[in-house]
Each structure stands twice: as C-alpha cells, then as structure tokens.
Amino acid sequence: MGRERSVTLRVAVDFGTSSTCVVASVNGREPQVVVVDGQPLLSSAVYAAPDGTLFVGQEAERQAAVDPSRYEPHPKRRIDEGELLLGATVLPVLDVVHAVLRRAVTEARRVAGGAEVDLLVLTHPAQWGAMRTRLLRQAAGRLAHEVALVPEPVAAAVFHAATHAPAELNQDRTVEFSGQVGDTIAVLDVGGGTVDASVVRRMPATGPGPRRGGFQVLATRGDPTFGGADVDQALLEHVGSLVSSADPQAWRQLVEGRELTDRRRRRVLRQDIRGAKETLSRHAYTDVPMPPPFADAHVTREDLERLVAGPLGRAVDLTTTTIEAAGVRAKQLTAIFLVGGSSRIPMVSRLVHERTGVVPTTLDQPETVVARGALRAVLIDSDRTGSLPGAPAVRAGVPRQPGDPRTEIVGPRDIPRPAYRRQPGPPPGNGPQGPPRPMAARASTASMPPHGRRPPAPPAPAASPKRPYRRLPWLLGAGVALAAVLATVLVLTLDNAPEGRTFAQYNYTFVAPPEWTQTGDNVADRQVIVKPADAVKADNLVVVQEFELPYDGVAERDRLAQELRTQIENSTGSTFADFAPQTEFAGKDTVFYRELKSGATVDWYVLAQANTQVSVGCQYVQDRTRVAGACEQIVQTLEIRAG
Numbered sequence: 001m002g003r004e005r006s007v008t009l010r011v012a013v014d015f016g017t018s019s020t021c022v023v024a025s026v027n028g029r030e031p032q033v034v035v036v037d038g039q040p041l042l043s044s045a046v047y048a049a050p051d052g053t054l055f056v057g058q059e060a061e062r063q064a065a066v067d068p069s070r071y072e073p074h075p076k077r078r079i080d081e082g083e084l085l086l087g088a089t090v091l092p093v094l095d096v097v098h099a100v101l102r103r104a105v106t107e108a109r110r111v112a113g114g115a116e117v118d119l120l121v122l123t124h125p126a127q128w129g130a131m132r133t134r135l136l137r138q139a140a141g142r143l144a145h146e147v148a149l150v151p152e153p154v155a156a157a158v159f160h161a162a163t164h165a166p167a168e169l170n171q172d173r174t175v176e177f178s179g180q181v182g183d184t185i186a187v188l189d190v191g192g193g194t195v196d197a198s199v200v201r202r203m204p205a206t207g208p209g210p211r212r213g214g215f216q217v218l219a220t221r222g223d224p225t226f227g228g229a230d231v232d233q234a235l236l237e238h239v240g241s242l243v244s245s246a247d248p249q250a251w252r253q254l255v256e257g258r259e260l261t262d263r264r265r266r267r268v269l270r271q272d273i274r275g276a277k278e279t280l281s282r283h284a285y286t287d288v289p290m291p292p293p294f295a296d297a298h299v300t301r302e303d304l305e306r307l308v309a310g311p312l313g314r315a316v317d318l319t320t321t322t323i324e325a326a327g328v329r330a331k332q333l334t335a336i337f338l339v340g341g342s343s344r345i346p347m348v349s350r351l352v353h354e355r356t357g358v359v360p361t362t363l364d365q366p367e368t369v370v371a372r373g374a375l376r377a378v379l380i381d382s383d384r385t386g387s388l389p390g391a392p393a394v395r396a397g398v399p400r401q402p403g404d405p406r407t408e409i410v411g412p413r414d415i416p417r418p419a420y421r422r423q424p425g426p427p428p429g430n431g432p433q434g435p436p437r438p439m440a441a442r443a444s445t446a447s448m449p450p451h452g453r454r455p456p457a458p459p460a461p462a463a464s465p466k467r468p469y470r471r472l473p474w475l476l477g478a479g480v481a482l483a484a485v486l487a488t489v490l491v492l493t494l495d496n497a498p499e500g501r502t503f504a505q506y507n508y509t510f511v512a513p514p515e516w517t518q519t520g521d522n523v524a525d526r527q528v529i530v531k532p533a534d535a536v537k538a539d540n541l542v543v544v545q546e547f548e549l550p551y552d553g554v555a556e557r558d559r560l561a562q563e564l565r566t567q568i569e570n571s572t573g574s575t576f577a578d579f580a581p582q583t584e585f586a587g588k589d590t591v592f593y594r595e596l597k598s599g600a601t602v603d604w605y606v607l608a609q610a611n612t613q614v615s616v617g618c619q620y621v622q623d624r625t626r627v628a629g630a631c632e633q634i635v636q637t638l639e640i641r642a643g
Contacts, residue, residue, distance in 0.1 A: 007115035012374035017192030021371035048086035068263030097139040120144030129506030153198035159373025193227035199326035218326035228342035330356035553608025586636035609640035
C-alpha cells in the first residue's frame with residue numbers, strides 16, 4: 001500500500017560558511033524561517049566530542065570552550081579536504097556536513113510535528129562544480145524522500161523577483177516589483193565565504209514547459225575567494241595592529257598559541273570581532289573587548305571600509321561584469337538586489353550605486369533570502385540536478401531544441417565559442433550544441449578550457465590462483481618489501497609535489513603556483529582562469545576548461561585530434577599554427593596547437609579521460625617565461641575524473 005501521511009513538509013536549507021538558514025513549508029503554506037536556538041540562523045559550527053557525538057550550532061560553540069581543538073567553525077570552507085582532524089578524531093567531511101544538515105532538518109521537522117520531509121532543497125555557491133555538489137547531495141542522504149539542489153544566486157533572484165509565485169506559495173511580496181515579462185534584475189550575494197552575482201529575466205506566463213512565468217538566468221559569476229569570514233579576519237588583524245605593541249609576544253600567543261587556554265581566549269575574541277563587524281553596519285564606531293594584558297580596541301566604520309574596500313570593490317565589479325555578460329546595461333535593469341549577511345556593510349550599497357547608477361534594494365535579514373527563495377526556485381524549475389538552468393544541456397552535449405523552456409547561461413561576450421560539430425548531426429545553432437571548445441579569448445579577458453585528465457590506467461592483471469598456505473611466510477616477506485618500496489616512492493613523490501593552491505571546482509583538479517590567483521570562473525562553461533597575483537590586470541594567464549564528449553576521447557584519440565584540427569581550420573578571428581596530435585608536455589600525453597592573436601599567444605594543451613575533455617590554454621604576451629612554469633605545473637598536476 002502507498003504511504004499515507006496527513007502532513008506534507010518541504011524544507012530548504014542554505015548551508016552557509018558561518019551560519020545556516022532553514023525554511024519549512026507545511027502542507028503547501030507560505031515558507032517560514034525556522035527558529036533555532038532562539039535565532040533565525042543556525043551556526044554552521046561543529047564540535048566532535050570524544051565519544052563520537054557531533055554537536056552543531058550553539059551546542060558546538062558551547063562545547064568548544066571545553067576543547068577548541070575539536071571545534072570547526074566553518075565546515076563549508078573545508079569541503080575539498082576529504083577529512084577533518086578534530087581533536088584526536090579524523091572525520092570525513094561528508095559526515096561533518098551531514099551533521100549540520102541533519103540538525104537543520106530535525107529543527108524543521110519539529111515545527112511540523114515530526115513529519116517526514118517530502119522535498120529537501122539545498123543551496124550552494126554558483127561556482128561549485130560536480131564534485132562539491134555531489135558531496136552535498138550525498139550528505140543529505142536519508143534526510144528526505146527527494147533532494148534538490150539550487151545555486152544560491154538563482155534562489156535569491158527568484159525570491160526577490162517573484163511577485164506572483166506558484167499557487168502554493170502566493171503571499172510573499174518582498175518588494176514592489178512590476179513582474180512584467182522582460183523585467184530584468186541583478187542579484188549580488190555577499191555571503192560568509194563566497195560572492196555571487198547573477199542576472200535574471202522574467203519569462204512569459206504562457207508557453208510550454210515548467211518555467212513559464214519563471215525566471216531565465218542570463219548570466220552568473222562567482223568569486224570563491226572572499227566572504228564575511230574574510231572580513232572578520234581583516235578586522236582581527238586590524239585590532240592586532242592597534243593593541244599588539246603593548247605586548248607583541250602575548251599577542252602572538254593569543255592568535256597562534258596551541259595551549260587550551262590560548263584557544264579558548266582566541267575563540268571568544270573571534271566572536272567579539274564578528275559582533276563588532278555587525279555593529280559597524282549600524283553604527284559609526286564600536287569597542288572590541290580584549291583579554292589582558294591588552295586594552296579594549298576602538299574601531300570605526302571608516303576603519304572597516306578601508307580594510308575591505310579592495311575586495312568589496314571587486315565584488316561590485318563582478319556584478320557589473322555579470323550585467324555586461326547578460327547583454328544588458330545597468331540602467332536597463334528593473335532592480336539590483338543585495339543578499340547575504342555581509343551585504344549589510346553600507347559600503348556595498350554605496351559602491352553598487354556609484355558604479356551602476358542604480359540604488360540597490362535589500363532586506364532587514366538578507367541572510368535568509370536564499371533559503372526562502374530555494375523552494376520557490378524548485379517549483380518554478382523542475383530540474384533537480386543542482387546545475388544552473390541550461391547547464392545540464394551543455395554538460396550532456398544535448399542540443400536545446402526550439403521551444404525548449406530551459407534557460408541558457410550567457411558567458412562573457414568577448415569569448416569566442418566555436419560550436420562543437422557532431423558527425424553526423426544538425427548544424428550548430430544559437431543554443432548549446434554539445435561541448436564548445438573555446439579557441440581563445442581577447443588578450444585582455446581571455447578565458448581558457450579546463451584541466452585534462454590522465455589516460456585511464458591499464459587493466460589490472462588477472463588474479464593469481466591461490467597458493468598453498470606453506471608459502472604464506474614468503475608472501476608476507478615480499479609484501480613487507482613491497483610496502484617499503486612504495487613508502488619510499490611516496491616520500492619522494494610528496495617531497496617533490498608542487499606547492500600552491502589546489503582547484504577542484506569541477507570534474508578536474510589542478511595545483512596552481514602559490515603566487516598565482518584565480519581571477520575568473522565561468523560556471524556554465526566549467527572554466528577557471530588564474531593569473532599572477534601581482535599582475536591580475538595583465539594579459540598573462542592560464543585558463544582551464546572542461547567539455548563533455550559524445551565518445552571516449554582516449555579510445556578514439558585520432559577522432560578527437562581530427563575534430564580539433566578541423567575546428568581550428570574552420571575558425572575565424574585567430575591564426576593557428578604548430579598543430580601536433582601527440583605531444584608530451586609536463587609528463588602528459590596531449591594534443592597541442594598554438595593560437596596567434598593580436599597582442600598575445602596561447603599555447604593549448606588538450607587532454608582527455610573517458611568522455612571528458614579538458615583544455616589548458618597558456619596565454620602570454622611577448623615573453624613566455626612568466627607563464628611557462630605555471631602552465632607546466634597546472635598540466636602536470638591536472639587530474640580528470642570522468643563525468
């Protein structure tokens with residue numbers, strides 16, 4: 001017999017860097033923010049007790065006073081690490097994230113009388129790739145009958161823009177928004193760990209598909225390198241500059257000490273720093289209480305704005321770039337909305353107004369907007385993949401047919417994208433036609449294809465027949481010898497492992513040199529751009545981009561090379577030379593070609609793994625020396641996981 005329950009429960013969880021917001025809709029009624037520990041937000045912090053219990057939220061913060069080494073305040077920022085060491089316990093990141101989601105869902109079920117969750121909607125930063133979203137979905141295992149993923153800026157845009165929501169959710173009018181077909185809005189989400197910008201347009205209420213009356217995403221960009229937690233750190237360092245001269249050694253002990261007393265004092269100080277940041281959003285100054293031997297620190301809003309002017313300026317620039325990528329001008333927008341807790345900083349609104357000419361709109365609780373819009377976004381768009389609308393078609397290489405209601409993410413207008421031509425197949429059109437392979441970008445804003453993967457390892461030899469037990473001592477001796485050899489190789493490998501920052505946003509990973517930084521991330525094209533940190537406005541860069549192939553790129557290597565050759569021969573706007581279908585570079589087997597552009601040269605290295613292609617473009621102006629080392633390290637460390 002079918003399941004019979006009297007209560008229908010839908011839950012949305014915005015799992016944030018510092019805090020998590022939970023929203024519940026019972027029996028189709030208007031979603032309500034779930035109050036946890038007396039607050040509209042649940043702390044994302046986790047504490048691992050010696051007996052294996054995982055405490056979440058204020059419970060974790062209280063337990064941290066006992067042993068701060070078992071406390072993790074920002075588990076979302078550790079999403080790529082695989083495991084966490086909390087105290088003497090090693091925990092999978094998956095288990096830690098699951099603990100936060102379980103606490104959030106438990107609180108939502110409490111307000112619904114313990115009802116089971118029919119639909120759990122989880123939000124995530126726009127720049128998260130398949131690996132991170134897959135982990136998030138796995139962490140929600142057994143918490144609901146169905147799990148859906150929605151990018152955070154999409155949920156925020158839907159919440160703000162929706163005047164007439166679906167019949168089940170039809171009471172919330174957050175702003176006076178006309179809701180006319182064609183209305184276009186931009187959303188800047190300044191969260192605890194990331195910044196996201198998106199532009200959406202209202203669609204007609206008639207026509208085929210589940211998105212009628214919904215919102216088309218025209219463009220979206222993300223910056224994973226800045227958020228509210230970074231503001232806290234900047235303010236902490238500023239306070240240190242004010243008080244540390246009284247006793248430099250005591251200050252170092254406070255911020256770096258490993259003793260239990262030091263960790264407790266540091267945890268309290270960080271809480272006071274966060275409180276000061278929030279106070280400065282409402283007042284011109286505040287005082288930060290300091291432990292002995294330091295005097296209390298007096299900080300002003302002017303101090304805070306000076307500290308974060310650079311990153312906040314880049315966040316606003318990200319918004320203007322996204323607006324340009326959407327093919328509209330700022331003054332054509334119906335509105336610009338600010339969401340995320342750090343959007344409270346008055347400087348954000350001021351910079352947006354100065355650089356766009358549009359006065360942005362925000363709410364009293366901007367950190368709740370994403371969760372409140374997530375349920376509505378899923379009801380508008382039935383896609384449950386967690387990809388941005390339109391992205392699944394690109395990833396799977398499925399052409400978008402006329403009348404298909406799926407939206408299309410529009411990337412930077414200055415990046416040529418020759419369509420991938422299938423053989424046989426229809427001619428390329430305006431919609432996604434399978435994996436595009438960017439030939440190059442303009443010298444000033446080049447974007448390049450993502451990292452490649454190693455060819456698959458040869459098949460393992462067949463298992464040997466069982467030997468008599470009398471040979472066991474010999475086998476054990478051989479095993480010990482083999483282990484010693486492997487250990488030696490591992491030590492040598494680790495000693496020689498390149499240093500730098502690991503990027504693992506999509507189905508590939510690579511390590512960039514420590515002096516290089518990420519300056520671009522195009523989610524729809526699964527593209528990452530890195531540049532020298534001291535020359536982010538220059539044209540030297542490396543771009544990595546991922547594409548889906550309709551065949552095995554390793555097994556049909558000749559086909560891959562031939563299609564690349566045909567594509568560059570038919571391309572316009574650039575000159576290509578030195579095509580080599582089999583070139584060894586940085587220890588990898590690649591397809592190589594060189595693109596000659598006005599003012600810049602791009603060396604392309606194309607790698608494949610199963611049905612995934614990754615292209616690495618190394619762009620340099622005149623002198624290749626500045627890019628050569630980073631290019632080699634990125635290709636050398638590039639690992640591809642088949643899609």
